[in-house]
Amino acid sequence: MKKILFFILMLSSFKIFAEDKYMELDYLLKSDKSLAFKLKKEIDSVSSKGNFSKLLTGPSADTKKFTFNNLTFYKYSICQIHFCGPNRSAFFISPSTKEIAGIVVQDESVHVFGNLNHEMKQILSEDEMVNFN
Numbered sequence: 001m002k003k004i005l006f007f008i009l010m011l012s013s014f015k016i017f018a019e020d021k022y023m024e025l026d027y028l029l030k031s032d033k034s035l036a037f038k039l040k041k042e043i044d045s046v047s048s049k050g051n052f053s054k055l056l057t058g059p060s061a062d063t064k065k066f067t068f069n070n071l072t073f074y075k076y077s078i079c080q081i082h083f084c085g086p087n088r089s090a091f092f093i094s095p096s097t098k099e100i101a102g103i104v105v106q107d108e109s110v111h112v113f114g115n116l117n118h119e120m121k122q123i124l125s126e127d128e129m130v131n132f133n
Helices: 001-024 027-033 032-044 051-055 118-128
Strands: 065-070 070-081 087-094 099-106 111-113
Touching: 001 027, 027 051, 027 065, 027 070, 032 051, 032 099, 032 111, 032 118, 051 087, 051 099, 070 118, 087 118, 099 118
Parallel strands: none
Antiparallel strands: 065 070, 070 087, 087 099, 099 111
16 A cells, blocks of 8 residues: 555655746756757847856746736746846746747847737736836
């Protein structure tokens, strides 16, 4: 009986881990190189060249999980170490479809990349204190 309970517990904990693996940006970037390259390309295209690498040096906020149109997206927020206010980014990624959309804030200018829907803009407005008007 104890072996069966242990086995069930192990299976349920594996399922929880499998569902939440994208909660860590490091995991996402290391496990899907094409998605990491696409994110780097998007961020560097709307900000200064090499900014993606700078943004990865700083802290990141807790990842949040959202569903839009029956698709799961993860929202990540990153910033440049010792320069978080003037150089930061927040973005949504859907690992299943490889969709990426977000913002880069540099020196109070907001640069948008990808296709942000209305709900995404509302979340970014509230969480990142940016104005899309």
